[in-house]
Amino acid sequence: MTGIGKSFLGVRVLGGVDLEASAGEVHALVGENGAGKSTLMKILAGVHTPDEGTIEIDGRSVAFGHPIEAQRAGVAIIYQELTLLPERTVAENVYLGREPVRRGLVDRAAMESATAELLSSLGEESFGPRDLVRRLSVAQQQVVEIAKALSLNARIVVMDEPTAALADHEVELLYTLVRRLTERGIAVLYVSHRLREIFDLSQRITVLKDGAKVTTAETSALDTAALVRLMVGRDLQSYYPPRATEPPGEVIVKVRGGGNARLHDIDLDLRAGEIVGIAGLQGSGRTELAKALFGAEPFTSGEMTPCRPRSAREGISAGIGLVTEDRKAEGLLLNQRVRDNALLVARATGMRRPAVEGLLERVRLKPPRPTQEVRLLSGGNQQKVVLAKWMTVAPRVLLFDEPTRGVDVGAKAAIHELMRELAHDGMAVLMISSELPELIGMSDRIVVLRDGRVAGELPAGATEEAVMHLAAAS
């Protein structure tokens, strides 16, 4: 790709970007949110047409007007949000839009046996071509996406934040899959916020900033600090804000023997001024714990003070707030304005309504415009609106479920600072994160869950190994 440029509604989002990838290479593409990574990849996949610049594949110049043309040229893209149909089978999804036909009718047998072959070539045996995608886990669905890319005979596979929804042990499986792709001589373009993956997998790294290319470098020539400097254009020396110096205050939430269908015998204290990290593998009950404390999927047994909420509404009136894992589906009304979103909880519960404008400054929304529609904001800014939504009702406890997922480095630091600030002001904070360095960097105390139970508790600054040991021990 040479000299790629693109504007949306007069706003230039990409200009003069060059990118090349060779067969068998993993080429990482990094940059803050809004740097233009997704737009560049969507141009390669034929979703957007570039205003300027050229694309060549195997030395031949190509121009795509529709995703199907990019597919035919050997470009497959695996999006951050999986693009599968939950109500259709694996085989139907793999061959969607390209179903094999015989005498005018879809040849199901051929389609299913070809899918079975693809799956076994990927070493996948836990599901088959006739299973409904709805019944698969996120990691299994990703295998379906990769099988789909292979079925296209793709020469180039773009992976956009492929690990965003994966737990740590599933990330290892993805690494294996990526290596299988490169062994076949496929070029993999790997877009991720997770620097560790980039160093583990890629041979070269291209850094984008504000729609322009900063550099392309050999991965071996860079270290984390150097890469972060290239991405944000400044040093992020202290990656995480300093921990509290004073001992935590009074216990605000106290759970004894809390249980429901997914959780068993949970004992937990949340204190004013403290950030408690919750670690665990996917399916260990982390999100379920947050939802139980909040009341959205309540505890059905055990004791909890100040009260055991039976609904989100009761949780809110007990002073508990939940920043959900999926902000688009559960946290925001995307086609309403920032102001209406920020006032959502306050209006619903009839609590006092502080001036929204001041709050938007406080959560570092950029720009702090209350009339903007939320769907037009970047991931980081959307998350800040979710925070503002809770701050209007001044909860005493705030639960954060993956608060920085899909958020760029700059916004991530802002959210971290804000969480620490809230704790400092006397709030009890609980944080769930699949990203261990973040969890360890932020928490004053880490509670590890396994199979819906508390597996153990670790002090601030515990090692990743110690956390993983508790989370995965059998």
Next chain:
Amino acid sequence: MTQQLKLRRVSAEGSFLRRLSADRPARPVYLALVLLIVLGWLLFALDGGQFLSLENVVGIQQRSAALGIVAVGQTLVILAGSLDLSVTYLISLTSLVAAEIMAGSDANVPAAVAAVLAVSALVGLANGLIVTRLRVHAFIATLGVALIIRGALDERYDGPAGSVPASFQHLGYDRIGPLPVSALLWAAVAASVWLLLSRTRLGYRIYAVGGDIEVARLSGVRTERVVVVAHVVCSVCSGIAGLLLASRLGAGAPTVGTDGGYDLESIAAVVLGGTALAGGRGGVAGTVGGVLLLAVLDSIFNQLEVNSFAKDVVRGVVLVAALAIYARRRRTS
């Protein structure tokens, strides 16, 4: 459930029957249908009458045929994530087109049939293009087209017009053994659409577009074309229903569609059959069950001589209860 999945995976070839039974959303409607027939049979057995008399069965089939054909078409657009409210007036329009062109003469039948198919395909094309190109929501787009057709009909007709030759009336009234020709026509339409949905690329793409239009687009499906074709086929089904009703009536009538309330009735039959109103899930088998369920219910009421208000109340309850059951099944599965 998992056991069934495994069973299905083990068997390599998907036979016709297995494909039908794999259409899982349709199961409850057939269960309800069987229960209702047993209930009806008991009611009349106690009464000393006979429920499943030949006369009744034929009556049920004949009443179902027109609605059935429309509902099969409606299934297609609903699966594609769209909707068609213009079927009612299109039926009236096509009955008039048929009867006027036939004008009582056998020789004109082929021309009339061709004209009906062309007119209905055109209306479907208009619906599809308004939905996809002008991006008007299907509810409003097809309501608008319905109003346009109604205006045109009201302007020109205030009662039945045209006439259908006796030969064409065989379609509406004849039967082969216990099977009315109209029911066979319905079966043929349903079977073709079933084949289209389960065995052709177009069918797969209709499910894809209705399931998630963005996923379909990113997978290389030309989504607009799929929606337009679904609308054309749906409207052609309404045209066929119009022909059938003209043959029954012996003429065309501007009220033949509204009398049947085909727009909402067909949507009711589709969702009774387990097809998701939002699209992407369901199928023709369920719709056929939904239509039969409504017809059997009707037949029981007629025989019991229940007044039509009570009938509507019960139908409403059945519809709401059915959707509540589907919603529950979705949550627990």
